Amino acid sequence: MRLLVLGGTHFLGRHVVAAALARGHEVATFTRGVSGEPPARVRVLHGDRDDPGALPAALAGWTPDLVVDTSCQGRAAAEHAAAALADVAGYVFVSSLNAYRSWPPGPVTGEDDPTWDTEDDEYGPIKAHAERVLAAALGDRFLTARAGLIVGPHDPLYRVGWWLDRIAAGGRVVVPADTLDQPIALVDARDLAGWLVEMAEARPGGAVNATGPAGMTTFGGLLETCREVTGSDAEWAPVTDADLLATGVQEWTHLPLWLTADQARTAWDVDTTRARALGLPSRPVRDSVADTWAWMRSSPRPAPPPGRTLPGLPPELERALLFAAAG
Ligand SMILES: NC(=O)c1ccc[n+]([C@@H]2O[C@H](COP(=O)([O-])OP(=O)(O)OC[C@H]3O[C@@H](n4cnc5c(N)ncnc54)[C@H](OP(=O)(O)O)[C@@H]3O)[C@@H](O)[C@H]2O)c1
Known part of the structure; x- marks a missing residue:
């Protein structure tokens, strides 16, 4: 047709x-x-x-x-x-x-x-x-x-992409301590x-x-998959929601996909019964992450859509959080 x-x-x-x-x-x-x-x-x-x-x-x-x-x-x-x-x-x-x-x-x-x-x-x-x-x-x-x-290859918003880049760079990576076990869907x-x-x-x-079935992975599971796929030796530096907020970290934009635990609990709770009945597939998260990483390593980065800034943790906030986590 x-x-x-x-x-x-x-x-x-x-x-x-x-x-x-x-x-x-x-x-x-x-x-x-x-x-x-x-x-x-x-x-x-x-x-x-x-x-x-x-x-x-x-x-x-x-x-x-x-x-x-x-x-x-x-x-x-x-x-x-x-x-x-x-x-x-x-x-x-x-x-x-x-x-x-x-x-x-x-x-x-x-x-x-x-x-x-x-x-x-x-x-x-x-x-x-x-x-x-x-x-x-x-x-x-x-x-x-x-x-x-x-998510997936050609994503110009770089949410999973930011995590892949950051984890691939290695060292201590700030991760949200209160939501590592939070079920998510993509x-x-x-x-x-x-x-x-x-x-x-x-x-x-x-x-x-x-969207995918609720609980297809957890936030921590996604980050672990990023670590596996990039072959990184990054170590997690878990920081509580309270400390992230107190340092000025913005939900979702500074740490992509991060919402405070009280928000995350309901935001990721989406009924997808009809999508499943209509056959919306959901490939393994590892495939999406691995293919996104392969694309990132083989293609020039697309510009973000007009009016959008790419997500990511500002270096000065990361330094402050890692310093506090080490102390
Ligand atoms: N990314 C997410 O996680 C997410 C979540 C929920 C919903 N969505 C929705 O998913 C849809 C697809 O998002 P995407 O990021 O994948 O975008 P996309 O479809 O890949 O990119 C936007 C397309 O629209 C064209 N376009 C933009 N403005 C136009 C205009 N005024 N007239 C004609 N064409 C125009 C662009 O081409 P030109 O620039 O050449 O015009 C481009 O081909 C969007 O509707 C978005 O709201 C996205």
């Missing part, structure tokens, strides 16, 4: 393109052409989805059957897509757990938990608005995949991408929490 990827040249979208080609679809991407281009077999459509005329102009003469939308970050972008693509047979939208009003800190008990209905220009309310606009246009031909933490971009294409074909409709 003719499958249009909105996005398709950066991280998740690139894997969606690969999966759609592997499943025999005739694939087109729609991007501004800023983040690179798709493989040669793909029809390249350019335009800015914030511009109401761009999608209809780019699609002139090529009508998609299916859409996988990886690039929506604004209310207008959703509205323009709903207007231009309301007749497609299946539309799968990449949303986020942030669409839920109560997440973070969660927990997310199921897809019927309330989503944002405010007008703020924030990520979660924008995703929730986009879901509503597209669902109104497409009805049961629309599925929204509320993604959790996406989804490999390649698992998610292949499944999004299948969902566009199968059209089950509705909403689904798209």
